[in-house]
Amino acid sequence: MNRLLFGLSLFISFVLFVYVIGNSQGAMGSLPQEVAVGYQLWREYGCESCHTLYGQGGNYAPDLTHIYTLRGEDYLREFMVNPAARHPNQRLMPRFTITQEEIGSIIAMLRWTSNDSPIAESWPPNPIQVLGSGGFASSQSSAQDAINNPLVAEGRQIYSQRCASCHAIDEGVILVGPSFYGLANRAAERGTGQSAEDYIRDSILYPSDYLVEGYGDLMQKNFAEVLSSDEINAITAYLMTFTEGE
Amino acid sequence: MAKRIAYQMLVQASLLLLFYAAASLFTGVKFLPTDALATSLPFMQVSALKHILLDAALLTGLLGAAVYFLVVGDSPLLIWAYRLWTVFLLATGVAGVLGYFEGRHMLELPYYLDIAQLVVLVLWLLIFVQGKANMAREIFLAALLIIGVSYSFSLIPIQSPLYDRILRVLMVNGRYFLAYPLAAVVIAYWMKPDIQVYQVASAMVILGSMVSIAPLTATGAVWATGIIIAPLIFLFALFITRMTISGDYWGNLSLVLMMLSLGVLGAAFAVPALGMHMLGTQLTEVQYDLAGWAVMSLLFSLICQLSEDNHQGFRFWLIAAGLVTSAAALIIAGVAQSFMERVLSIGYLDTQNTILSLYIIWIIGILLWGFGILLQSFRLLRRDI
Numbered sequence: 351m352n353r354l355l356f357g358l359s360l361f362i363s364f365v366l367f368v369y370v371i372g373n374s375q376g377a378m379g380s381l382p383q384e385v386a387v388g389y390q391l392w393r394e395y396g397c398e399s400c401h402t403l404y405g406q407g408g409n410y411a412p413d414l415t416h417i418y419t420l421r422g423e424d425y426l427r428e429f430m431v432n433p434a435a436r437h438p439n440q441r442l443m444p445r446f447t448i449t450q451e452e453i454g455s456i457i458a459m460l461r462w463t464s465n466d467s468p469i470a471e472s473w474p475p476n477p478i479q480v481l482g483s484g485g486f487a488s489s490q491s492s493a494q495d496a497i498n499n500p501l502v503a504e505g506r507q508i509y510s511q512r513c514a515s516c517h518a519i520d521e522g523v524i525l526v527g528p529s530f531y532g533l534a535n536r537a538a539e540r541g542t543g544q545s546a547e548d549y550i551r552d553s554i555l556y557p558s559d560y561l562v563e564g565y566g567d568l569m570q571k572n573f574a575e576v577l578s579s580d581e582i583n584a585i586t587a588y589l590m591t592f593t594e595g596e
Numbered sequence: 597m598a599k600r601i602a603y604q605m606l607v608q609a610s611l612l613l614l615f616y617a618a619a620s621l622f623t624g625v626k627f628l629p630t631d632a633l634a635t636s637l638p639f640m641q642v643s644a645l646k647h648i649l650l651d652a653a654l655l656t657g658l659l660g661a662a663v664y665f666l667v668v669g670d671s672p673l674l675i676w677a678y679r680l681w682t683v684f685l686l687a688t689g690v691a692g693v694l695g696y697f698e699g700r701h702m703l704e705l706p707y708y709l710d711i712a713q714l715v716v717l718v719l720w721l722l723i724f725v726q727g728k729a730n731m732a733r734e735i736f737l738a739a740l741l742i743i744g745v746s747y748s749f750s751l752i753p754i755q756s757p758l759y760d761r762i763l764r765v766l767m768v769n770g771r772y773f774l775a776y777p778l779a780a781v782v783i784a785y786w787m788k789p790d791i792q793v794y795q796v797a798s799a800m801v802i803l804g805s806m807v808s809i810a811p812l813t814a815t816g817a818v819w820a821t822g823i824i825i826a827p828l829i830f831l832f833a834l835f836i837t838r839m840t841i842s843g844d845y846w847g848n849l850s851l852v853l854m855m856l857s858l859g860v861l862g863a864a865f866a867v868p869a870l871g872m873h874m875l876g877t878q879l880t881e882v883q884y885d886l887a888g889w890a891v892m893s894l895l896f897s898l899i900c901q902l903s904e905d906n907h908q909g910f911r912f913w914l915i916a917a918g919l920v921t922s923a924a925a926l927i928i929a930g931v932a933q934s935f936m937e938r939v940l941s942i943g944y945l946d947t948q949n950t951i952l953s954l955y956i957i958w959i960i961g962i963l964l965w966g967f968g969i970l971l972q973s974f975r976l977l978r979r980d981i
Contacts, residue, residue: 352794356735359798363774363805367766370809374762386755396699399640405811405876406761407701409933410626410639412944413876441627441948442634459757467758473872480944 381462388459391452400443403463404473411443412480415473418457418464420480420514424576426457505588508581516569519592527569528562533592550586598667601678605660606899608685610973612653613892617966619646624959629952644697644704650888651771652685655743657895658779659720662736664902665786666727673726677719684712700760702768702884703750710751717744732782732793739779746771765808772887773862774804777854780891784847787898807862811875845912846897849919850890856923857886873938879930882923889919899976911971918965925957 381389392398400410418426430453433443516527537546540560544552552559554577557569573582622642625631659681667674688709691697697704705713721740724733750767754760778800785793861883865871874880896915929951936942936950 353734355798356738356794356801359801360738363801366805366809367770370812371762371765374758374812381756389755389757392757393699396640396644398701399643399699399704402876403757404761405880406757406764407876408639408643409876409878409881410643441629441945442631444635444638444640463757469758 382458384455384458385462388455388457388462391456392459395446395448397456404469411441414460414463416464417480418460423457423461425512426460427453430456499587501584501587502591504581505584505586508577508585509588512573512577513585527565530589530592534590535593547586547590550589551582554582554585597670598663598674601674602660602664602667603902605656605663605678605681606895606902607973607976608682609653609657609660609895610899610969610976612649612656612685614966614969614973616646616649616653617962617969619649621959621962621966622646624955624962627948627952627955627958629949640699641695641697643701644699645692647702648688648692648697648704650885652688654776654888654891654895656681656685658739658776658783658891661783661786661895661898662720662724662779664898665783666724666730666733666736668728671723673719673723677716677723680716680719684709684716687712700750702764707751710747714744714747717747730786731789732785732797735793735797736779736782739775739782742775742778743771746775762812765812768884769808769811770804772884773807773858774801776887776891777804777858780850780854780894783898784850784894787901788844788847803858803862806866807858810862810865810871844897845916846893846900849912849916850893850897853886853890853893853919853923857883857890861886861927873934874930877930877933877937878926879934882926882930885926886923889923893919896972899972903976911968911975914971915965915968918961918963918968920961921964922958922961925954925961929954929958 392403397414398407400408402409402413403415405413421429427450430446430448433445513530518529519531533550534546537549540549549560555574557571557573558567561567577585619642622637623639623646626634626639626642663674688705691706691709696706698706717740721737721744724737724740727733746767749763752763754763778797781793781797781800785791785796861879864879865874865883896912932951932954933947936947937944
């Protein structure tokens with residue numbers, strides 16, 4: 351009787367495993383070749399030892415499931431070539447001898463995990479930021495912005511890729527540069543004789559012209575080259591939504 | 597001869613745990629803000645060593661315990677199995693030092709060592725099948741089979757992160773939450789044959805299976821899974837209370853750690869609203885650690901029994917205090933991570949800076965239990981049985 355009970359429990363366990371594994375999403379789907387190559391490289395370089403994908407992996411470094419959406423391809427390419435340049439005083443990622451072709455394959459895999467995988471939308475509960483705060487990458491908020499103002503939505507996207515590593519949007523949160531909380535109000539009161547929009551635009555293009563007290567001249571100087579005028583207008587529109595009390 | 601080999605394997609397990617303690621210390625130090633060895637000894641290498649050493653220690657200890665209880669007299673097969681297992685452990689150590697471990701989290705053994713391990717496991721299986729027909733032997737053999745199946749699945753070439761995630765429930769979770777605790781229950785029974793081993797083992801199989809599949813949340817009845825686990829915890833507690841009377845401190849510690857790992861954390865992970873926020877944080881890591889430490893504590897109970905050592909000595913309290921300190925720090929860190937990163941969408945690096953003090957407490961815990969294992973290993977090496 352005892353052995354029968356144990357045998358029954360083993361059978362139930364077997365059925366449970368088979369059912370769950372067989373019914374899990376994406377079990378049998380085929381991947382595009384470049385994504386499969388990217389995943390092989392992901393394992394060869396030991397990325398899983400430190401990073402997680404869908405919560406699977408080491409927790410020494412951020413989850414990368416949606417990193418492609420949050421940071422964009424240019425950022426990821428730069429980062430993989432020289433990881434220490436982006437977060438100099440934080441936990442260091444080893445610098446691998448990785449070719450551009452391999453970087454492309456890994457990015458293809460990260461693009462797939464962000465956008466195209468069967469469970470891309472359902473995991474994690476909120477996209478996991480590397481640095482910064484405020485839930486600005488929440489897909490629901492992005493969708494609402496797009497309905498209300500496509501320019502603001504585009505600015506939000508660019509902000510998450512270009513600005514979020516140094517500027518938070520919550521009151522009192524200082525990363526590298528000042529928080530953007532209440533920026534629209536402060537920009538109009540800078541006393542430079544400019545409108546708030548012009549001040550913000552000039553701060554992006556010529557960051558050294560006006561430094562906020564207490565902060566160094568650390569901001570990237572080449573946004574005029576890497577961003578188009580439409581993109582700068584979009585960021586400005588987005589930053590103008592940050593009025594105090596909101 | 598069999599008893600001697602059993603004891604030597606338990607000593608091997610203890611030494612592996614000592615190296616595991618060192619690897620854990622290196623791992624913990626990596627989480628501090630400044631790491632002088634960040635690029636020369638990257639996290640991936642020390643974390644791989646940590647996982648493999650724990651796995652090797654648990655398997656060696658469980659096999660050694662089974663040799664003690666199931667094998668009598670001399671057997672050429674036993675001697676060869678022991679030698680091959682020792683060679684496998686040495687080869688694993690060399691592979692680790694030379695940096696040949698793979699970059700698969702919790703599955704870092706290279707393919708050729710995986711295959712070698714499987715071959716030797718089959719040998720051990722044959723030895724135990726031919727051994728004494730002890731009560732509950734088939735439960736231990738079932739646990740060993742599950743371990744073999746989990747390692748076999750890890751040999752499947754996997755091209756997709758989703759497919760890997762799905763098979764993990766068998767490759768890793770099946771070992772830590774099902775096979776190892778099952779084997780530990782049998783060892784506990786052989787040490788003290790007054791527990792209802794078949795009932796406990798059956799409950800353990802169901803509980804371990806539910807905890808193993810929790811990360812997938814593939815079934816629509818996952819809420820029901822969480823509800824089922826909760827009463828099973830209490831059912832399990834009813835069986836184990838009979839063991840706590842005897843004053844086996846190591847055994848009691850083992851049960852507490854298993855309760856934390858499979859019961860509390862297992863139930864939390866099974867509930868979708870909680871598990872989705874917790875997966876991939878320190879809570880995942882500490883759940884594996886707690887399950888491993890639970891089995892480790894039981895093996896120490898056996899070692900103390902065999903070496904006629906005092907269960908309640910300074911070494912026990914040092915190791916217990918260290919494990920509890922480490923576990924508490926990591927659990928709080930994991931809860932903070934889940935809340936800050938997943939609920940509040942605060943950045944990963946910002947969260948890590950905030951919970952830095954917990955990592956310092958974690959390291960203090962590692963130092964405590966690591967020192968305790970050092971004393972334990974030293975004492976074992978000095979004794980001659």
